[in-house]
């Protein structure tokens with residue numbers, strides 16, 4: 178049995194993505210029905226990938242300005258992140274292969290899905306699909322940087338895996354998805 182009923186949705190904003198207010202009855206574990214209200218932001222689902230080269234012992238990350246972080250404690254607003262993007266109605270695999278080419282300039286043949294997880298489950302509907310993918314020099318097709326038409330301005334960082342782990346351990350990575358995939362690489366000994 179579902180623990181919710183009488184769901185009423187009110188649109189608060191649909192400027193670029195959609196923000197709705199939901200008022201609903203929720204069944205407490207005690208058996209009591211209570212009324213709850215939640216604002217829910219819907220901007221679709223996303224996909225992200227850790228790109229690695231075992232032979233070179235390197236990974237590719239990105240650096241870009243993120244306004245929400247600038248507004249909350251990140252002095253210059255730049256964030257080091259895995260390559261990632263939002264699903265444009267395509268499936269997660271196609272999305273991350275497309276994003277990899279747009280953002281960092283490599284045309285991958287195959288990727289491996291490792292996790293599927295909600296990004297911020299109290300606030301957003303977004304589910305994130307996590308991938309890893311091995312890149313080699315002969316897969317390079319452009320210099321990356323993102324879509325000029327969207328004013329994306331993405332710096333491509335190819336760095337030793339050891340350096341990425343040093344950044345992780347010294348608290349210089351402030352993006353959860355990037356932390357997740359670097360830890361995945363460590364746990365699964367991806368570079369060995």
Ligand SMILES: Nc1nc2c(ncn2[C@@H]2O[C@H](COP(=O)(O)OP(=O)(O)O[C@H]3O[C@H](CO)[C@@H](O)[C@H](O)[C@@H]3O)[C@@H](O)[C@H]2O)c(=O)[nH]1
Pocket residue numbers: 193194222223224225261262263264276296303305324327328329
């Ligand atoms: N005009 C306008 N453009 C926007 C807005 N929000 C996003 N965009 C544009 O939408 C595009 C999104 O680029 P993607 O690479 O597809 O997504 P992303 O921003 O990298 O998102 C990834 O990371 C997010 C975490 O910060 C994830 O939430 C998301 O699922 C994805 O993995 C960019 O061109 C960006 O400029 C907005 O409010 N207004």
Ligand SMILES: [Mg+2]
Pocket residue numbers: 260261262263280
């Ligand atoms: Mg992106």
